Amino acid sequence: MTDRRVTSACIVGGGTAGWMTAAALANRLAGLGVRVRLIESEEIGTVGVGEATLPHIRAFNATLGIAEPELMRATEATYKLGIEFCDWGRIGDRYIHPFGNYGPEEDGIPFYHQWLRLRAMGDAGRLDDYSYPVIAAEQNRFRHPASEPGRVESSFGYAYQFDASLYAAFLRRYAETRGVERIEGKVVDVALDGEGGFVRDVTLADGRTIGAELFIDCSGFRGLLIEGALQSGYDDWSRWLPCDRAVAVPTESRGPLGPYTRATARTAGWQWRIPLQHRVGNGHVYCSDFISDDEAERQLVDHLDAPMQANPRRLRFTTGRRRDFWKRNVVAIGLASGFLEPLESTSIHLIQDGITELLALFPDRDFAAEDIDEYNRRMALHFERVRDFLLLHYVATERDDSPMWRHFRALTLPDSLAHKIDTWRTRGYVVPYQFGLFLPPSWVAVMLGQRLMPGAYDPRVEMIAPDALAAQAAALRAEVAGAVQATPDHADYIRRSPAAAGLAA
Numbered sequence: 001m002t003d004r005r006v007t008s009a010c011i012v013g014g015g016t017a018g019w020m021t022a023a024a025l026a027n028r029l030a031g032l033g034v035r036v037r038l039i040e041s042e043e044i045g046t047v048g049v050g051e052a053t054l055p056h057i058r059a060f061n062a063t064l065g066i067a068e069p070e071l072m073r074a075t076e077a078t079y080k081l082g083i084e085f086c087d088w089g090r091i092g093d094r095y096i097h098p099f100g101n102y103g104p105e106e107d108g109i110p111f112y113h114q115w116l117r118l119r120a121m122g123d124a125g126r127l128d129d130y131s132y133p134v135i136a137a138e139q140n141r142f143r144h145p146a147s148e149p150g151r152v153e154s155s156f157g158y159a160y161q162f163d164a165s166l167y168a169a170f171l172r173r174y175a176e177t178r179g180v181e182r183i184e185g186k187v188v189d190v191a192l193d194g195e196g197g198f199v200r201d202v203t204l205a206d207g208r209t210i211g212a213e214l215f216i217d218c219s220g221f222r223g224l225l226i227e228g229a230l231q232s233g234y235d236d237w238s239r240w241l242p243c244d245r246a247v248a249v250p251t252e253s254r255g256p257l258g259p260y261t262r263a264t265a266r267t268a269g270w271q272w273r274i275p276l277q278h279r280v281g282n283g284h285v286y287c288s289d290f291i292s293d294d295e296a297e298r299q300l301v302d303h304l305d306a307p308m309q310a311n312p313r314r315l316r317f318t319t320g321r322r323r324d325f326w327k328r329n330v331v332a333i334g335l336a337s338g339f340l341e342p343l344e345s346t347s348i349h350l351i352q353d354g355i356t357e358l359l360a361l362f363p364d365r366d367f368a369a370e371d372i373d374e375y376n377r378r379m380a381l382h383f384e385r386v387r388d389f390l391l392l393h394y395v396a397t398e399r400d401d402s403p404m405w406r407h408f409r410a411l412t413l414p415d416s417l418a419h420k421i422d423t424w425r426t427r428g429y430v431v432p433y434q435f436g437l438f439l440p441p442s443w444v445a446v447m448l449g450q451r452l453m454p455g456a457y458d459p460r461v462e463m464i465a466p467d468a469l470a471a472q473a474a475a476l477r478a479e480v481a482g483a484v485q486a487t488p489d490h491a492d493y494i495r496r497s498p499a500a501a502g503l504a505a
Helices: 015-028 056-063 068-075 111-120 132-138 164-177 293-302 347-360 369-395 403-409 415-427 440-449 459-463 466-485 490-495
Strands: 008-012 035-040 078-080 082-086 094-098 159-161 181-184 187-192 199-204 209-211 214-217 234-236 245-251 261-265 269-275 280-286 313-316 320-322 330-332
Touching (some): 008 015, 008 209, 015 035, 015 056, 015 164, 015 347, 056 347, 068 164, 082 132, 094 132, 094 440, 111 459, 132 466, 164 181, 245 293, 280 293, 320 369, 369 403, 369 440
Parallel strands (some): 008 035, 008 214, 035 181, 082 261, 214 330
Antiparallel strands (some): 078 159, 082 094, 187 199, 199 209, 234 320, 245 280, 245 313, 261 269, 269 280
16 A cells, blocks of 8 residues: 655744644654644744633643643743623623533523523522632632532633743744754745646745645735635625724733733724733724724723833734635645634634644545545634624624614624524523534623523423522522632732742732
């Protein structure tokens, strides 16, 4: 049998996407004799403003054998229990989308149905009071999950808030130690073979040519290979997610160190706040149809809570995805594959999805059409499910105080999201997905947090006597409150751990 294994891979572009890919290939393909090279140019630079992650990043790092304290020291990371949303349902509202569920199930019935019945009985308490990560985040406390099952301190996940540029540098060191070759240079030409239209090699500005059997496009918004050379095409989703610009700026750290990211709705977009050990990342994502660049920057600067450490930086983008994430012998990962605004910290996760699916379907030199089709099908679902979840934040609202919010109130939704909302409105049922990042508790957090109330709850909760239901709820609230009181302050927890880096004593 002829050996058809891929023996060479070339990653075009560095940054978070490029070095995550390089590190994963170096780790998972070790021993197979695959030569991995990465081309990047210091002249071009990277976007590098993404700083918030989701719990899945821990699995990625663990697969690479990366110790959490080492990662946190290298990236000035803090812990993250969820995302706080301010002014989304109504101005003045706030809620936290936690990395965990609300209360225990009862005979397979999600706890929020019990809360809906309590609400119908006149209990005005918050669903948040039954969530350990929400209450801990509100009090700026953190601990690692307890190992004993059944305790409220064991029923949550966590992620990191880190400097994405430092994360890329950390993974570069990891990858180069394991044999990845970094090539400094700017790609100026792409050559295709004359037979199948595959990428044969790329030419650098100094005249060098770099060939490979597999190319991975991490060149950012340009999509140098997937679009520039292979013309994959792009599905523009700005009719649903019209925000097309952002302005970002770091500030000094002031006040308590929150273990959560904040997203505050504005008149024409939203503002992020992400606390790291050594600084705070801030930005304003907005729609240029409804606000000027200068006014968007003024809104951001006016709402900062500490002095700026640099001048604001402006970015432009078009939400959507490539029609083909994988075409011929090129796979696009990161911004080269598409872009969705970072409202739920999904940018790095979509990089992780792209890498995971590539490793699961890693090709040989025949590049089977069936594998390519399956990769494209999976990645399309990953992107579409995130798109729907982001759009939910904009349409599950009572706001109509500016042209942008009125635009969303009149919007025709994708069928997939319309079905999800309609099913929820009827009786509080969340349609589960086979593919999709966000599980039902995340949808519940946003829909209830933004006042999208169902018309009914699961009738099986009527089997619980009212007095028993109220007593169980009171006991759970007390258990959560007590557990949080015993949880250390977030900043102190980091200072006392090997994860401390730039956090002042």
